[in-house]
Amino acid sequence: MKKYFKITVVILFAVIYSSYGQTYTIKVAYDASSAGCHAASFGWKLSGNMVTIGSFSKGGNSMNINESQTFATVPTYTSFSLSHSSNCTPLRKDDIDCIDSYTLTKTVVEMLQGAYLGMGGCNGGVDVSFFQPNVSIENLDTASPTKLCAGFSLSLAAFPLGFPVEAYHWQYSTDNQSTWIDVPAGMNNTPTPSFTMQQLLGANHANYLNTPIYFRLGYTTRAFTTPLAITYSSCAPVAQYINYEAPKCNGNSIEKIEVFFKEKLKTGEDLSIIYVVNTDPAKTTPRFQNTALVTSFILDPATNLYKYSFPNLGEALENGNFYTVKYQARLNGQPMGSLQVSQQPFQYIDPAKMQFKITGQTQPTCFGSEDGTIDIEILSGELPYNFYVDNVLKTASKIDNLHYKITGLKANVLGYKIKVTDKNDCIEKL
Known part of the structure; x- marks a missing residue:
């Protein structure tokens, strides 16, 4: 698994987009039937900020409707209302007439985020089956629009400007199929986001080196734009x-x-x-x-x-x-x-110092005897230890891992120079 980072080099591209007619594409689907009715009628009206966008009305005893209408250049209204009316005079005289009339309103933000706007009635129903801002996206790096080197920021842009920020809701996918993931909140809902692949993909980002990552505007399974493929490249020896x-x-x-x-x-x-x-x-x-x-x-x-x-x-x-x-x-x-x-x-671990102390000694029993001893306690270091007397390696009796006794010493009026080393030949001299 490779990880990547941003050191100090960031490439910035400045692009100015002129704002022009922000519009939405809206599709209204509806169906109705006069089955079971001696007389029937059905109608609906879609409005934005109380201005009629489209409508439909029909009646009769042979009504059979399954249609849709698409409105491709709807202005940027702040709210949308869908009204529905229908009635049915039943064939059976003892049945009660059915008359329905409803109006529902959603804000443009609710619609962008996927709110349902629709209803059913006596003999049919209507709903907004498609709602999308007419936006496009591109990579601001025009010199390398389909490739991003590891460690660099990707700067994307959506245009035109002027939609609610919820229209600039960025998602990415590693398979361009059903799995689309929202860009992190602090980088989202903006027409010009900037981020690194590591910020998006996290610890597993290196698994996607030299493969395309796809970007779009949209929510869940609703795409606002055609996916934009950017190949994530190491651009360096790995x-x-x-x-x-x-x-x-x-x-x-x-x-x-x-x-x-x-x-x-x-x-x-x-x-x-x-x-x-x-x-x-x-x-x-x-x-x-x-x-x-x-x-x-x-x-x-x-x-x-x-x-x-x-x-x-x-x-x-x-x-x-x-x-x-x-x-x-x-x-x-x-x-x-x-x-x-x-x-x-x-x-990084700095090894403990090789430290010891002399805890006791015995003098030779007689002049010229070699039965003097020195007791040593190891304070820190790593096994095994070597013991030197006047730079001559001596065998020491082990009492336990921290206590040793050097034996076979004769009297020395000048004293002995004792050195202890550990397994790494680290020393402390006394």
Whole structure:
């Protein structure tokens, strides 16, 4: 799984759209019958802000209606009303006449969001079966309208302007089929949204590299526009993993940070920026950032992958914090993809100090004897331990994991220099 990010390079495109006649397309479907009626009538009227948009009326004892009407250039009314009237004089004299008359009103916002506007009556029904703003969408990046490099913001535009913001309700799909997902609320309901693919797709966004992502205006299963396909591309070599080797001893430099790539840099391609960064979003200071362009990788024969090794790893990171690697690619001097290494971040742990103390000693029993002892307590470090007396390795008797006894010592009026090392050869001298 790859993750991607935005470093510092953002391409902005300014486009000015002139506002022209904002209109809606509305379809009214209706059916009616005179079955069971000696005499019957049926009619409806659609209005916007009390102005009649369309109507229908018919009557008779042989009425059989199943029709629709489409109004393609309805002005931007703030509300829409649908009125319905019907009556039926039954064939049976002892049945009661049926007379219906209804009017329902919905705001334009309700209609945009999919509110139902319809009703039934004595011998038929009518409803608004289609309601759509006449809008179009496009990518503002006219230089690369069907492609987005990882780490860059996608800037879309809907036009004309002037509709209620609910008309500019953006959705995206990874399959262009039945699954359409709303763009996050803070980026939605605007004619000119801007976002990265990672903001939309989250942690799994790398699964969709080099595949099209589709955008449209609409709600649930109701599309206002034809989908716009944008191919999500890495536009840079994709890092496979990080090889991190922690410091061996407390306060030492990190042993190694290597980044492995599947492919080498192409002709004209370089990494203008590559650095280690804390995964805590409040701690964004780059670490070990390159001071020169990275123009080539080294082929690692053990993995058959291409490798970049961070130099000069003397800077200390924050103990216990997690880190990852980010980088910005260029092609012929132009910024391309901005990526983050896919694997789980590594944790920087500064090893505990190798510390010990002498807790006791015994003198040799006789002059020239070699039965003196020194008792040592390990305060911190990692097993196993080695014990040196005047830089000569000695065998120490283990009492437990923290307590040891050096034996076989003879008298030394100058005293002994004791050194203890742990498994990483970390030392503390007394």
